[in-house]
Amino acid sequence: MNVEHIWAEYRASLQAFLRKNVSNAADVDDLLQEVLIKTYTHMKTIKDPTQIKSWLFQVANNAIIDFYRKQGREAALESGELWYVQDEETIPTQLANCISPFIQALPQDEAEMLTAIEINGETQKNYAEKHGVKYSTLKSRVHKSREKLLGLYQECCDFTLDSQGNLMEYKQKPNACNKC
Template identity: 90%
Template sequence: MNIEHIWGEYRASLQAFLRKNVSNTADVDDLLQEVLIKTYTHLKTVKDPTQIKSWLFQVANNAIIDFYRKQGRQHALQEDELWYSKEEESIPSQLAGCISPFIQALPQDEAEMLTAIEINGETQKNYAEKHGIKYSTLKSRVHKSRERLLGLYQECCDFSLDSKGNLMEYKQKPNSCNKC
């Protein structure tokens, strides 16, 4: 078990887990560093390599518990420090508000198809039957249209993905977009 490989694979997921439970980004970075140190020093105690992921998240969870215990001893928490009191919108939810202008920027047939499937929730199979298109052909068109849609998003924003391709954060490029 190689620490560089393990950390490269799980770092982004661990960071996202910590962000969900700790509101201050500096504290998240400190906790992530703690998890790395504990991983480095105690990795040899993990006997089964298939248990690495659950072990890492248990270490992270324990670090969060210790963090809040330590803070509780130091001072009473203020409302703005409570991670659960904040109604932070998820990244996909933030980007969902921008999807219609991007879809409308696609060719009309693609825009109609993606609006029906992605926004109105129509199944691909049902859409294919209604429009007399082979299901496999429609799946291919939807895939290509989604790629074009992603390309439009990428013209406006930089995205950070974890090792599994999950969206971690995004940043709008300066002077690049007026769709949102």
């Protein structure tokens, strides 16, 4: 098995395979060169010469995968590169500042439960097991406590929702609350 002979036989089909999966011609050339280098350095590991074609295409496929992975890591955007700039806090972020005082306004057992689940991220299942409560019972308690929490928000603010129920805007009611 000679690298020059193998490369002469399979170069064109490897290049076509790479072109099919990568649009930039310069990147295709780079990947083709990478496959050639791997062929040269690892050809000794191929025991069966009849498997050379499948091995070459596997090397090319792995090179494509690595290429896109590398591109994905390098594509992490900086805030200056974004086409928009989010100058102000979003509505949910603004309302999140009020969640702790509202939770603390609930009865102590409900406040502890919602703090553990909503603030600290504990799963409902885990919380139920730790406190010796049936999971279905806890789900019901969490639902009722969330409704009470929503009621506290609604006592304090008027909300505008879109047709899908997404929060569009809110206005604090004058003299309605002093929680946040």
